[in-house]
Amino acid sequence: MTTFPRLTDTERQEVLPALGNTGWRAIEDRDALRKILKFRNFSEAWGFMSRVALSAEKLNHHPEWSNVYNVVDITLTTHASDGLTELDLRLARIIDRLADAAEVQTDHSGPVECLCKLHHGSA
Numbered sequence: 235m236t237t238f239p240r241l242t243d244t245e246r247q248e249v250l251p252a253l254g255n256t257g258w259r260a261i262e263d264r265d266a267l268r269k270i271l272k273f274r275n276f277s278e279a280w281g282f283m284s285r286v287a288l289s290a291e292k293l294n295h296h297p298e299w300s301n302v303y304n305v306v307d308i309t310l311t312t313h314a315s316d317g318l319t320e321l322d323l324r325l326a327r328i329i330d331r332l333a334d335a336a337e338v339q340t341d342h343s344g345p346v347e348c349l350c351k352l353h354h355g356s357a
């Protein structure tokens with residue numbers, strides 16, 4: 235099994251702004267992305283989660299997430315690498331594609347630029 239390296243500073247500067255634009259935010263004190271999506275109802279939220287789950291299985295990369303009624307709160311990080319890797323970017327883009335009908339909440343965490351330097355943790 236390949237362990238992906240954490241994203242470099244240059245890679246972060248290249249890719250994070252676009253993810254910031256689609257509503258991904260930085261979690262304080264973690265090298266992780268967070269997005270909170272609000273659907274019209276539970277059925278749409280669960281349908282979205284089912285579709286993401288199938289993609290996550292294919293990618294063998296899984297979100298940390300929770301669901302309350304119509305809200306899905308998603309955190310992405312690579313546990314094996316202890317931080318953000320290419321796999322998180324791939325899953326984030328899949329999630330963005332599958333979630334286009336949802337309302338995005340963006341006022342819960344710091345701007346994604348907080349993750350532009352690889353300074354979290356020691357890995």
Ligand SMILES: C[C@H](O)[C@H](O)[C@H]1CNC2=NC(N)=NC(=O)C2=N1
Nearest residue numbers: 294295296297311312313314315
């Ligand atoms: C054995 C299996 O490949 C690993 O446990 C995978 C599964 N899904 C995963 N998902 C995430 N987010 N991080 C991982 O390190 C990870 N590892």
